[in-house]
Amino acid sequence: MKYSCKLTTLSVTQQLAVAIAKVIRPNLVLSLNGTLGAGKTTLVREILHALNIVGNIKSPTFTLVEPYTVANCNIYHFDLYRFSEPEEWFDLGFDEYFSGEFIAFIEWAEKATGLIPQLDWRIDIEFNEFNERLLTIRSLTVMGEECLTALIKNVEN
Ligand SMILES: Nc1ncnc2c1ncn2[C@@H]1O[C@H](COP(=O)(O)OP(=O)(O)O)[C@@H](O)[C@H]1O
Ligand SMILES: [Mg+2]
Incomplete structure (x- = not known):
């Protein structure tokens, strides 16, 4: 299953983030792909705000992971851009976060x-020929598909 839209402004990104925050649930793993x-x-960041995480939400560019907690659920924001080889995933103990x-x-x-456990959503953001941001979410598991179905229902209403 697949959902696509244009992120024409920051407020469009924000609205989508609010809709995503309503449908994601524990044990969901989402990847985000696209150029710098x-x-x-x-x-x-907008999804985390929508989950009521307050304060400054830093990019994990240098720390590689930023942890948060919402109602006993751990939320991890990884950025693997600085990895020089995939094995760093294990060297840094990142596999242990998935429990x-x-x-x-x-x-x-x-x-x-x-090396990453099951990915439920693959989110791609790319620029088209008009320099517009195109977002596509693909579900890769049954749970991912359930959440994506709920998202599509929400945004269409
Ligand atoms: N939908 C959008 N419309 C306009 N500007 C955006 C949008 N989304 C992100 N930006 C801007 O693009 C820049 C890079 O965003 P960032 O999220 O850091 O990118 P990435 O993590 O993919 O490298 C930031 O200045 C951000 O404000
Ligand atoms: Mg980034």
């Missing part, structure tokens, strides 16, 4: 292809 500046961190109640957002997941 596409708007991956911005989308995650209990958690939700994971992973920018540049392709830097650790094959």
